[in-house]
Amino acid sequence: MNESQYPEGDFRAPLPLIGPGQNARTITDKLTSVVLTPHTPLAWFVVMGIGFTLVMALMVSITYLFAKGIGIWGTNIPVGWAFPIINFVWWIGIGHAGTLISAILLLFKQDWRNSINRFAEAMTLFAVACAAIFPVIHTGRPWLAAYWLFPYPNTMTIWPNFRSPLIWDVFAVSTYGLVSALFWFIGLIPDLATFRDKTESPILQRVYGMLALGWRGSAKHWARYEHAFLLLAGISTPLVLSVHTVVSFDFAVGIIPGWHATIFPPYFVAGAIYAGFAMVLTLAIPLRVLYGLQDYITMRHLENMGKIMLVTGLVVIYGYSCEAFFAWYSGNPYERFMMYNRIIGGPYNWAYWVLLLCNFLVPQIMWSKRMRRNVWALFTAAMFVNVGMWLERFVIIVTSLHRDFLPSSWEMYRPTIWDFSTFFGTVGLFITLMFLFVRVLPMISVFEMRTLVPDARVKSPEGGAH
């Protein structure tokens, strides 16, 4: 936080990372009280109610699905993949922001990440959980797919086919889930210790005590801790990039025009971060109000996220234009028709234009500082991006499949009620998990917030402020 070179009250001056008059104690008290209070805000119950209802819808949908078969969906031939895979990619993408904030921003020493990384990581875990549902239930025989996709020989000693991008997915996503969980838990340990020491309830003392693994903040522990944390961040960075790269391979390795594109990996990763930050904003903005955390998640944070959305959004747009350009420049009639069908002539062209509105036009308001510092503007933009990124996958998957090589097999795709109930069911699952987390664990990393207050800064042995 460098001193401002702007005159007092100039709106261009950078905002503080943390509210005035905060110190280790106030931070600790405030952030722990959110969880340790016996009083749960009414709003929490309302949101949980909505989320849980949707989870019930998910249960019903999946039960019916297993009973009848995936024919209950609108999926057909040629559109063999639709909502389930769209949702899968959408959720996985959302997850990426968490890892990015906690890992990449850590490597870049962006201390403003401290107040948002914790629940962003939680978001990652829950998003991956929601995503992981789809690859299993979208198969014709999920009771087999559930374990045949893992490296395990069946009774005929047949192993999975490692040439298939779906197997790469299995490896990438499960690795991603495990590493994120590890990263998240290790980050939690010192705060769990704080909870252990702060709570009066003997039960909670035991519970948090178990989870804290007996953390006592020893200097040596801190040294190894920070070292390992940095390494994990370093490892997670290529991981998070690889995961959506592999997801993009599901399509890029395919032969279908609109899938078979070399631009996919970078453009998918950018899209993932884009969607992820949109979702972080979607969660952060109401949460900070609900729990009065404006001093910790300040406008500065929101503004920064707005900036990242703007940048990644532009990368995504670059991806769109590359697709279009390649399609034209390749001279390949299939590719050219695919683009024509996607943007101009096709029955699904509306999806593409709405997508441009959501992912391209609306986020451009982020160029304006006023907008970036306007909560409502940010929230609106984030919501648009959430929708836009879902539509992007719809465009890529459905419009590419429904008209591929042989005109004779061209057909339309129409989702059914079960497609929607399953999708919104996972949204409910996400909300439910998120709010359970907020209720029982620190949604903001307490110990990392402590490092932001002035008296946390010490003169290092080599001298000079750190």
Place this chain on the structure above:
Amino acid sequence: MAHAATSPALYGLLAEFDSAQALLDAAKQVHASGYTKADAFSPLPIHGLAEALGFHERRISPLVLCGGIVGALAGYGLEYWTQVIAYPMNIGGRPFHSWVAFIPPAFETTILFSAFTAGLSMLAMNGLPQPYHPVFNAKRFARASQDAYFLVIEAADPRFDLEQTGAFLAGLHAREVVTLDE
């Protein structure tokens, strides 16, 4: 700082300080005056504190490297064995050893193994989980995870002497110095 003769064995002396800076300075003093079995406790990582106590360790990095290598070999080995040796199949005219396609899974296993090496080895070296530790006996130590800074000199330290060490710690502007039982 009186203690009864019937009390259990002494673990060491616990001094509390007001600020991170005070703790860091004290740590330097303790190390300078030759104490080797000393440790500091803080609610947040303090840059240079461990070094100030003479703790220089970088053993995790090489372990993680090994983990990564093992992961890579395990991943690619699994693919090669299953696709070329155990059950070779002509899949779409591709060779049994389709090395290009084998890269992504091997990459992921590399990440998986190295990440878990990092996390678990950190816990292991820190001796965690460790439900009990003498410092927890100190009443105020609960604040160590919130906003208080502590420093311990163990009785096991060759230069430890209850009186002198106590005085020495008090001399470091410690807010309070208490004895710790095992």
Place this chain on the structure above:
Amino acid sequence: MNLSDIRNRLAGLEGRAYWRSLEELADTPAFNEYLHREFPANATEFTDPAGRRQFLKLMGASLALAGVSACTRQPEEKLVPYVQQPENVVPGRPLFFATAMPIGGRGMPLLAENHMGRPTKLEGNPDHPASLGATDVLAQASVLTLYDPDRSRTILYRGEVKTWASFTSALPLALGPLRTTGGAGLRLLTEPISSPSLLDQIDTLLAAFPQAKWHQWDPVYGAVQGGAPAAEALYRFDRADVVVTLDADVLTFGPAAVRYTKDFSSRRRIGTPQDELNRLYAIEPVATLTGANADHRLAVKAREVYGIAAALASAVGLSGVTGASASGEAAKFVAAVADDLKAHRGTSVVVAGDTQPAAVHAIARAINDALGNTGATVTYAAPLVASPLDGGASLAELVKDMQAGSVDVLLIIGSNPVFTAPADLDFKSALDKVKTRIHLGLYYDETAEQCHWHVPEAHYLESWGDVRAFDGTVSLIQPLIAPLYDGRAAIEVIASANGVGGQSTMDLVKAYWTRAFSGQTKTAWTLHDRQGRAFPTVDQFWRHALHDGFVASTSWLAGTAAAPATPAGTLPTAAPATASATGIEIIFRPDPYLLDGRNANNGWLQELPRPLSKVTWDNVAYISANTADRYHVPIWRDGNGEQPLMEIKYQGRSVTLPVWVLPGTADDVVVVILGGGREKSGRVGTGVGHNVFGLRTSNALWFDGGADLTPTGKGYYISSTQNHFLMEGRHPVRVVDAEEYRRTPAVVAELGREVPKPEDSLYPVHEYKGHRWGMAIDLNACTGCGTCIVACVAENNIAVVGKMQVAKTREMHWLRVDTYFEGDPASPSGVYHQPVPCQQCENAPCEVVCPVAATSHSDEGLNDMVYNRCVGTRYCSNNCPYKVRRFNFFLYSDFSTPELWAQRNPDVTIRSRGVMEKCTYCVQRINLARIDAKTEERPIRDGEIKTACEQVCPADAIVFGDLNDPASRVVKLKAQQRNYGLLEDLGTRPRTSYLAKVKNPNPALG
């Protein structure tokens, strides 16, 4: 001791007791005597495999027939093929028996595949001139009708269950009183019949009741408008260089279509660019497959066909032709055709369609006579079916008598007039005036419901009989299984009316031919074998005929018999009159598969996409693009959905039908498809489509003017398997002109994009030693008839999914026939067909992406699908550029209807829910041949393996073989410059390739 005695002995015995009793029974002297009575000759036949098969199968059949009719509720118990194991039946190996399917009074010769006493698949009889190894769609699907659980199972009298015995005793009682009046009150209503033995029984009956009348009605094959032609034409398309059709769908309609397609396509399957093609001109109001295969096609109203024909006649130099009218484009067309005809005297032929009045037939015959084609490319013979029908006239006469109350006993044999009779006759109310109404039919249908007696009819695979093929060939029908549902053949019913009801169908048929052999029958038969040798004994004749399935000498095409002569043709004096020559023309056409609705309960046929339109599970009204424009009906649609419902008014009656734009239909014409809206059909067919017989009147059975179309504003969901009929400049079907191809054969290759070389790949190329199976499909021969699809369905146990699943394009057909239109939809310049099975790519995109390796390559290069391993990600289907993979979105295969189990091919797995499936190149047939070759220690011969689609194809368009065998037919075909791989520019290296379509346009028509 006869059948009913045995049944009396068995009455009351059930389960195990019944089995014991069968054994006991078999020992009684009475039974042995019975057997010997039944097979006096066969007892000495153990040296001859065919004869032994007959004997043992019949013994088994008879016992099953005798014993099991006690319990009709569990049909699977009836499937007891043998009481003792015949030594030449190897479990798992099918036996083939020659038989024939009667349809429209003609026979479709067949070889029936029999697995342990269960007929599972029908093939064409390769020796029979009417088949040459191929069959049509109806024959392929008829095996499903055999097992149809909804077939009528019991004899009913006024709704009460009765026995055959009670019927046979009741029938004489009903007929008795009539004898006094010479049977004045007796009427017999049948479908067209050519069966000599049945005709003989009918003659006997009519002899006993001289005053009785015999009427015939068949709304599809028998119905003619404006007088029946005096002669039936027999074409030799293999000899014709120029063919002109006048509203004649010779390549698909009728039992002759198979042979005609064989002959026609033999002139299209060119080997080198220099080979000569024949040329086909089609003049027709309805887009038919014949028209689609024409080099030039003129769409005119049905009532204009006569004028065009007359104009053509005078253009080729006939005088005294009246009513000629051809103007504008038609005139130019006629002139060009006439020149072409005159240039090919004796090697051309003019064909008049069955739906056109006698006058048009007369003109066509006159032209053929004038050009010297008669005798060369066409023969005119007296009609084959006895007492030829005169459209509705015969039926109208019957109805008149019924209304007058002068009909006491009406015997309806295998026809459903209550549903199909012309609306103006009001058959139903007339039927109420008949005192005793007896109905024999496969189903308890609309007519059965109105009759006192209903007797379940035996399927042709369940009973003995005989029939004549379109070329006169006498073909024997032998049962493949005992009647599943206690059905009776027509001959049994007539025989019991003649007082010989006790005899089995075999007795009756064999008795006739025994007499025929010694020349004691009304018709004199020359019975020789294929070498033209006479048979020494009647037994040898019978055995031989049964083995071959036909009597070679009776064929007018191949045999020694000459077609019965007919009086010379005469030119019509006036154009045929139609009720109204103005307004929108209404044209009736039978559904190509359901016909008049008699096949409505056959799921295979309901789901089989109709040629050109690809509509399934419904009958629609076809209109042209221009007509559609007038009523704002969309011409193309993006996907399955609702089609506009239109009210069609004609002569004060009206029905509401969904309209479908079929390019090639003449303007201001509405083509109404029959066969929908059955009220009493079965679980499959009841209520499917719309009943349009309400519009069909006896004087306009096929077409008439004065119809009226009005949009209702409502929509109706139509499921079709293809919705995009334009090629989008991608040339999946490569089409060239003969002249162009002759000049630069490379033109075919130039139509495709550059094909990547195998060496370009980062990976080494996979070597295939041993066999390398491949297929070549000649698009120039393929007529698009779709028989290959239903053959594939029958061979590979492919499930029926139903209308709403087809609506989501989830049909399971492993093989589809794509159709593409070229040019302006209002008047397409070309219509092309392309059968698309799995292309068996060597670099299969589907295999690479399967996560569980459920689809992989065999070492012979087959793209195998492992159902057990499949988890159903559908990734393979997404990645298949041909979209030939099919997915079980639900549990489509019927595991719950035991009747259908028996039909399934035991060599092919029944697929369950959630797995992908696709064409396997009939791997079960490959393996069977492999086993044979191994046991005989020889290599597999070329042509020994025929895939189901190849075997059934009437056009011989599909050839399967070993690509590593330089001598194989498939290698030779692929060596042609017409050969190309579908989407081979993607580097998939398909094993199936196509031979480009070569059109042979007349330069004069540009």
